[in-house]
Amino acid sequence: MKAAVLVERGRIDIREVDRPILGPDDVLIKTEYAGVCGSDLHAFKGEHPFRKPPVILGHELAGTAVECGAAVRGIRPGDRVTIMPLVSCGTCRLCRQGRENICLNKQVPGAGAWLGSFAEHALAPAAVAYKLGVATPSELGVLAEPLAVGVHAVQRQARVEPGSRVLVLGGGTIGILTALAARAAGAGDLVATDLFEFNLALTRALCGAETIHASRTGWEDDLTRAFPDKFDVAFLCSGAPPTVGQAVRLTRRGGRIIVTGLFLEPVPVDLTAVTLGELEVLGSQIYDHRDFRTAVDWIDTGRFDFRRLVTHVFPLERAQDALTILADRTEDAVKILLQVT
Ligand SMILES: [Zn+2]
Ligand SMILES: [Zn+2]
Known part of the structure; x- marks a missing residue:
């Protein structure tokens, strides 16, 4: 599959990479839109604490589920989803206190084996996939992640x-x-x-x-x-x-x-x-499931005019331009989306 890979500080190349392999609890998502976030900008500028090149950036996305693992319930191929890009261990001291957002063993995209969302497909456990309302445009579904913050x-x-x-x-x-x-x-x-x-x-x-x-x-x-x-x-x-x-x-x-x-x-x-x-x-560090549910509900019900936050939409191939605009602020920009498929 095609992916935008940060190959060195300040340089993104479009490359072919292996599509992630579906496990029994996972959903494979065909990415429609991916959001560019401040933390992606930190990584692009070589300032991120743990996202270092080569890495596929991105953790905000919306798309369509295309394959579901054998054990997945509640999500079916064809459902449009966004993901909460956080997998917590469920067993550490903090998870047991309900503080999954600061889990000692948490996994996030763009670190370890979990690929970022600037790619044609994304994989996530079904437990962190959220269905979008039928009337919710995918480009707004992407905003659930920053809204949950x-x-x-x-x-x-x-x-x-x-x-x-x-x-x-x-x-x-x-x-x-x-x-x-x-x-x-x-x-x-x-x-x-x-x-x-x-x-x-x-x-x-x-x-x-x-x-x-x-x-x-x-x-x-x-x-x-x-x-x-x-x-x-x-x-x-x-x-x-x-x-x-x-x-x-x-x-x-x-x-x-x-x-x-x-x-x-x-x-x-x-x-x-x-x-x-x-x-x-x-x-205040990211979010938990309650926050994410609230964010998706607000977007589904159009609680605010979220569309106005999206100032730019670029094709995935122009990921370099998207990050450069945010880095140099040569033009007004708030949320920049990459249209992936
Ligand atoms: Zn974000
Ligand atoms: Zn934990």
Whole structure:
């Protein structure tokens, strides 16, 4: 089958690779669309902690089940599906606590034997395959994965409640979807920052957030004047080092800071402010089945205008261009999809 293989840092080649072999519990999926994610960009730039070339990138996909293993129930050839790209061991201490997302032995695509989704076929255990509604376009089904990241951050880690005052620092795909999930949870005041006006306009349109261009001088002071009680929750969604201090300064005493972004280097933090304010700082790592179910349901029911997140669709052959646009930001881009078949 055809696949987009990261052969070295910054270079993707289209190659023929062996189609994965179906096991009794697996579903073989003909990939229609695969999403390009921030973590794919990290790998492309040679900055990913464990995805190193040669590797087939991608973990977001939607497509059609074409073969099902003998033991598979509930999914049949012809069903359109997306996958939760996480297989947990089910037996480690964390899995037994229901924290499969941070399983000690978890498997993800693009690491070990599990191939990434930038390929004509994808294999996944049926246990992590989710059927899409008949009316759900595959290009929206791809968004279940990043949406589940936002749902997890908002519902499990931040525990946003109706009326919560929420600050989202960083408005890429994950930031926007986190803001949407906060809106769905009943957030009151919702403020989002980013460095790209295009992203801010999208965040305003999709979830009615107030937005701030993070390069404008004095915005933090203005925000503190507008919200003297500060924010109940701040989400760090971009991995940009300045957002760490912003979150610490703009979160109220007793509030929560949720870290979703990947920071490439250690960032100094004013921990005295954390002590004095009894701030809770919590990581948020991917999702579990509950979050993924919620994400698929929201997409199936059209809860938000998700289509507006998709700014580009390229054929698989142009994976190199897709990653280059995200790396160089030569044009406005939020979610880029690869059309595989
Ligand atoms: Zn992703
Ligand atoms: Zn485990």
